[in-house]
Amino acid sequence: MPSRAVLRTSSLQPDTPIQFLKGVGEKRADALARLGVRTALDLVWHLPHRYLDASTLTPLARARVGDEISAVGRVMAKRVLPTRKGLRIFHAVLRDDSGLLECVWPGQAFLDRTIREGQLLLVSGPVRFYHGRQMAPREFIILGEADDAESAPEGLILPIYPATEGLGHRQIRALIERHLDALIPLIADLLPPARREALGLPTLPEALRAVHRPSSAAEAELGRRRLAFDELFDVQLMLARARALAKRDKGGLGQVSNATFTRRLRESLPWSLTGDQEKALTQIAADMAAAERMHRLLMGDVGTGKTVVALLAMLVALENQHQAALMAPTELLAEQHATTLARLLAPLGIMPEVLLGRMPAADKASARKRIASGAARIIIGTHALLQETVAFKQLGLVVIDEQHRFGVEQRAALINKGSAPDVLLLTATPIPRSLALTLYGDLDVSALRERPPGRGKVRTAIRVDAERERVWTFVGEECRRGRQAYVVLPVIDESEKADLRAATTMAEQLRSRYVDLEVGLVHGRLKPEDRDAVMRRFRDGTIQVLVATTVIEVGIDVPNATIMVVEHPERFGLAQLHQLRGRVGRGDEESYCILLADGGVPERLKAFAATTDGFKVAELDLQERGMGDLIGARQSGGITLRHAKLAEDGDLLEKARAMARDVIERDPALQRPEHGPLRDRAIARFPRAVELFRVG
Ligand code: ADP
Ligand code: MG
Numbered sequence: 242m243p244s245r246a247v248l249r250t251s252s253l254q255p256d257t258p259i260q261f262l263k264g265v266g267e268k269r270a271d272a273l274a275r276l277g278v279r280t281a282l283d284l285v286w287h288l289p290h291r292y293l294d295a296s297t298l299t300p301l302a303r304a305r306v307g308d309e310i311s312a313v314g315r316v317m318a319k320r321v322l323p324t325r326k327g328l329r330i331f332h333a334v335l336r337d338d339s340g341l342l343e344c345v346w347p348g349q350a351f352l353d354r355t356i357r358e359g360q361l362l363l364v365s366g367p368v369r370f371y372h373g374r375q376m377a378p379r380e381f382i383i384l385g386e387a388d389d390a391e392s393a394p395e396g397l398i399l400p401i402y403p404a405t406e407g408l409g410h411r412q413i414r415a416l417i418e419r420h421l422d423a424l425i426p427l428i429a430d431l432l433p434p435a436r437r438e439a440l441g442l443p444t445l446p447e448a449l450r451a452v453h454r455p456s457s458a459a460e461a462e463l464g465r466r467r468l469a470f471d472e473l474f475d476v477q478l479m480l481a482r483a484r485a486l487a488k489r490d491k492g493g494l495g496q497v498s499n500a501t502f503t504r505r506l507r508e509s510l511p512w513s514l515t516g517d518q519e520k521a522l523t524q525i526a527a528d529m530a531a532a533e534r535m536h537r538l539l540m541g542d543v544g545t546g547k548t549v550v551a552l553l554a555m556l557v558a559l560e561n562q563h564q565a566a567l568m569a570p571t572e573l574l575a576e577q578h579a580t581t582l583a584r585l586l587a588p589l590g591i592m593p594e595v596l597l598g599r600m601p602a603a604d605k606a607s608a609r610k611r612i613a614s615g616a617a618r619i620i621i622g623t624h625a626l627l628q629e630t631v632a633f634k635q636l637g638l639v640v641i642d643e644q645h646r647f648g649v650e651q652r653a654a655l656i657n658k659g660s661a662p663d664v665l666l667l668t669a670t671p672i673p674r675s676l677a678l679t680l681y682g683d684l685d686v687s688a689l690r691e692r693p694p695g696r697g698k699v700r701t702a703i704r705v706d707a708e709r710e711r712v713w714t715f716v717g718e719e720c721r722r723g724r725q726a727y728v729v730l731p732v733i734d735e736s737e738k739a740d741l742r743a744a745t746t747m748a749e750q751l752r753s754r755y756v757d758l759e760v761g762l763v764h765g766r767l768k769p770e771d772r773d774a775v776m777r778r779f780r781d782g783t784i785q786v787l788v789a790t791t792v793i794e795v796g797i798d799v800p801n802a803t804i805m806v807v808e809h810p811e812r813f814g815l816a817q818l819h820q821l822r823g824r825v826g827r828g829d830e831e832s833y834c835i836l837l838a839d840g841g842v843p844e845r846l847k848a849f850a851a852t853t854d855g856f857k858v859a860e861l862d863l864q865e866r867g868m869g870d871l872i873g874a875r876q877s878g879g880i881t882l883r884h885a886k887l888a889e890d891g892d893l894l895e896k897a898r899a900m901a902r903d904v905i906e907r908d909p910a911l912q913r914p915e916h917g918p919l920r921d922r923a924i925a926r927f928p929r930a931v932e933l934f935r936v937g
Contacts, residue, residue, distance in 0.1 A: 253281050253420075256280050262281060263419070272407045273408065275405045287403070289461075292399060293311075293401055294458050301341060302339035302342075304368045304374060308367070308368050310368060314336050315337070315360065316359060319331070329350035332345050333362070344362075346378065356381075360384075364376060398461065402417070428445050430444050431445075431471075431918055440893075443467050445471070466893065473679070475927060476679055480901075481901045485909035485910075486910065493661060494529075494663065495530060496563065496637055497529075497530045498560055505588065506586075512695075514546075514549070514550075515545075515693055521687035524687050534664070536664050536684055537665055537685045538666045539686075539687045539689070540670075542669060542819075544693075544823070551665060552586075554663075565618070565639075567619075568621075568647070568655055569621070569643065575621055593620070594618075596609070596620065596623075596625050598624065609632075613634060615634030624651065633658050633659060637659065637663065641665070644668050652664075652666075671688065673863050675894050698832070700831065700833050701849070702834070703838055704837055712835055717758070720758050720785040724804065724830065726805070727804065729790065733764045733790055744788050747808070748761075759785055761787045763776060763788075763792055764792060780799050800829075802825055805821055805825045808837050811843055816859060822834040836849075904916065
């Protein structure tokens, strides 16, 4: 027997405008539109961003100092108190059956207008001691008003929905609850039952019900995994389709190495290649020789030797009477490459051509002429290479250094100057396989993990407060022995964050401590020319200790610097710490990365200290922060994942990828009628992903 709800809304269609749903109306429809909910179907897809699991709540009386907790209580009293420093603090005292807890929100006096006596609040955050136990909530949610009888939710898992001005999460929850039974039957499941069963996942309607109305956290998670699978499948489908189309459109140049130039270069190198370099080259050579175009990403930490691998690939193009171009994101990097390549190529009698924006017009014109005539065979440049006036005779290989610093369109602009050239992308920011597969699909990846032998090692040490003196003594001694040190802080001055050590203060302190040494200071508020001046003096050795914010993360290479001290390391992402660590260990001397932790040492820092492998650090970072923070929007090509968690869903990703390849193999353009719904869904979900392929 159909329920009344179904009867009442039986005319409901997926595209029924949201304001026609019972309980919505015009005003709420406006608020819902701000949340991206415009149709009945959108409402089912408005998913909880978290759950309140009553089994994980801490009774207020049992909140212990030092713990991170979630708790629910009624507001018994509240007030705003000024501090001596003029900061206004909002206080509220919560009560539950077990007792009381004071909550404080420094600098948020405005909450006095939002939070009222009698309201039921969910708070979560750290408990500390300050004239008694206090919580400083990172997050709070108003669960009920003074007149609701509702008490702390018991034995249930409560979905918390993204809300907006004028439409709170409780109203949204009630609305979804009211319509869910009528909406669920509108959902079409495109995953064939046999596949679904093999994956051990619920049907899509079951999954949506589980996500909105779970009876346990595990049920909600299983629902999420199903949504994640569809999402990952859609990404892989788009990537596989694009790749198949690109390959069909343009075959490769079939560049087989005749070993003339490459052998001579290898013979002239003073060292032999590492195993990883050899392996990458074998993969590259096979790609270049194949009938299909190469589209490969070479990943490796700074110092793993990507340049010589790229150069050997470029020489394969030359062996085939083609040109090879290397594009770098800054003039400095391009110049550095030009110098390195000129030195390496000297024994072969090849002169690389350089094209930079700041070169005199006449020089640029003659460079362009040599590029167009084919006289220039190896070409190095910046964005200047992208200009319309630059034409190649026969471009066989495009190498893009620090590829993530270019947009999709820029990479494509260079590639399109050739007729189906091979493409090699370089990056010093290793990313985990799961992320690479999501961003680049079937882009082939070579990884350099091994470092060439003979260079100084970097030791990472975590030191706590009590060891601070010894650290500064050590830094002083090393600098007097002729070494140099970086000291990195999270903020420029104390006004930014009262409880953090700041760069300006640290510089003063170190100046009075090391009277016989020169201490420099750089940060983002200095004028670029002043900053460069200080950096140059550090590079030249006139400054021994450089106090800095993370501005030094990029663009400075001082082999004599052997110490990197990081204050408040807990403030930095792991990938960022790894970049900082990469600033030392560039010479032959042993180097040190010293993390000065204040209180306890978090596990994440221990894990970081235990590895020097950028790939491992990236894995840890992905677990910690998720994909969104790891990569810029520009790099992601419009792919943002709503349901999938790459750090956890690796198994689903591999299966989604296999299934997507299977579909594309049978129907590369997704033209068959039975694939129409799949194609439409994937395009609707990732409209920009279609562009990805133009990369080559
Ligand atoms: P990346 O671009 O990956 O940061 P580079 O290509 O600049 O690294 O190489 C770093 C340094 O290591 C360079 O000085 C290079 O000459 C050197 N190098 C590269 N490969 C080897 C090797 N197999 N053995 C010894 N030194 C190497
Ligand atoms: Mg490099």
